[in-house]
Amino acid sequence: MTDNHEQPVLQVEHLDIKFNLRGKVLHAIRDVSLELYEGETLAIVGESGSGKSVLTKAFMGLNDSNGWVDHGSILYQGHDLARYTTEKEWLTIRGREIAMVLQDPMTSLNPLKTIGAQIEEALRLHQGLRGAAARQRTVELLNDVGITEPDRRRRQYPHEFSGGMRQRVIIAIALACRPRILICDEPTTALDVTIQAQIIRLIYDLVHRLHLTAIYITHDLGVVANVADRVAVMYAGDIVEIGTSREVFYSPAHPYTWALLSSLPQLGKKGEELYTIRGTPPNLYHHITGDAFAPRNPNALKADFIERPPFFDITPTHKARTWLLDERAPDIRPPQVLSRIQSLGQ
Ligand SMILES: Nc1ncnc2c1ncn2[C@@H]1O[C@H](COP(=O)(O)OP(=O)(O)OP(=O)(O)O)[C@@H](O)[C@H]1O
Ligand SMILES: [Mg+2]
Incomplete structure (x- = not known):
């Protein structure tokens, strides 16, 4: 954990982002609240399409023009970025205050x-x-x-x-x-695993040396375990769990986080089939009722199909949106395979 942890440098409140595509409305970010603390490295993980890029592009005014902030605020240095509309306003932020490193290093550089x-x-x-x-x-x-x-x-x-x-x-x-904030959106997807680890280590060192605040977006939970201070897990446009890296890796609470962790290749054993999450994420053109992960969750509760779970605080730094944390919930434990995470070590 970093010092100075109480001061959010960026504060997202009840953010909704929608896109209009051929007359239909896609609800990409659904009521997301998030605080980014000065000097921390926050990892955002989640399947393809969960909203990691749309959420963070909203901090720099980089979403496509068919999208808009439908509700909520993005507070930065006393300004609400959610209300920015002109390029002139964004140019005070983009690159200067918040910078982004994108996925493909070849297309971001001029070959000539x-x-x-x-x-x-x-x-x-x-x-x-x-x-x-x-x-x-x-x-x-x-x-x-x-x-x-x-x-x-x-x-x-x-x-x-x-x-x-x-x-x-x-x-x-x-x-x-x-910049004050560095957003890295899957900066290592195109690279092999050892190079990935080096780049992540570099970003981690830079954050500390240059007093940056970083957001690190990735599919690969395995690579962020040692470098992110906190991890936010996104599913279908929502943050379903957030906590320190230790908390999310060693005491995950949301069934989706369990599923993500269970499918980590590092947990696999020779001759054993690797866990894969069955089914597909919900269609964001449709209204989502209850816990968006319920249809894919083998242990879903009745309540999961009826009402969106609130955030339940597990520790002052760890919370999850799952009815399993309600006092009335049955005692459903994380899959056995997650006990192997302990043996992977820190
Ligand atoms: N311009 C757009 N018009 C319509 N829908 C969009 C647009 N941009 C993004 N979306 C939708 O918003 C949702 C979230 O997309 P986003 O790119 O944030 O996912 P992601 O978590 O970054 O996925 P990946 O890991 O594949 O990069 C997806 O359903 C995507 O199709
Ligand atoms: Mg993305």
């Missing part, structure tokens, strides 16, 4: 320009740095992201870098404007 030129461009745009000052800062940034021989490498082109190294360059560009 040197790495150095691209970083210098960001420095000129956001910090007014030019010439020798910009070059010096470029070398510093490359150094910061762990690229050796920065003065030589800044003169090279993207194709001369490996996938992992390109991702480091993208992070350097994001850092060029000294």
Whole structure:
């Protein structure tokens, strides 16, 4: 845990985001509240389509134009970003206060320009740095992201870098404007596991060294266990569980979190079939009643099909939206396979 933990740098309250597609309305973010604390690394996990990108893009005004904030607020430094509409307003935030690192490092870089030129461009745009000052800062940034021989490498082109190294360059560009919040949206999906671990470790180090606050979006719960302070689990446009990494990994409470953890390849044993979550997520064009995960939950309670569960506090830092935490609920325990998480160690 980081110090300074009580001060939220960003506060999302009852956020609803909808999209209009060919006359039909898709409810992508459903009443999400979330606090992001200064200096923390928050991981957001959940299946494809659960709303991880839509939620965080809303912090930078990057959602597609057929989408809108239907309800709620996104408070940042006394401003409600949910009310921002013009590019002019967003340009005060985007890149300067909040920066994003995206999935595919190849498409984010210009193949025709040197790495150095691209970083210098960001420095000129956001910090007014030019010439020798910009070059010096470029070398510093490359150094910061762990690229050796920065003065030589800044003169090279993207194709001369490996996938992992390109991702480091993208992070350097994001850092060029000294943002307060760094959002990494599946920055390692295209990379192999060891490189992923290195990039995640790098982001973790940068957060501490440069006093950043980070949001780390991923499918792969396994890779965030050691680096995220907290983990938020999203399902069908909602946060269903949030807690410290320890809490979510060692004492998960929501059946969806159980399912996600059970399907971790790390828990598999030779000759044993890996758990997969059956069924598909709900259609977000339809109204969702009760616990959105209920139709896929083999142990769903009656209440799960009737009423959306409230958040039940488990500890001051850990809460989950599941009727299992209601005092009237039967004693349903997490799947046995989760006991293996303990043996994976921290
Ligand atoms: N422009 C759009 N128009 C209509 N629906 C959209 C639009 N953008 C996103 N959505 C929908 O919003 C929902 C949430 O999408 P989002 O991209 O946030 O998922 P995600 O959790 O980031 O998934 P992934 O892990 O695949 O990146 C999905 O159902 C998606 O189809
Ligand atoms: Mg996404």
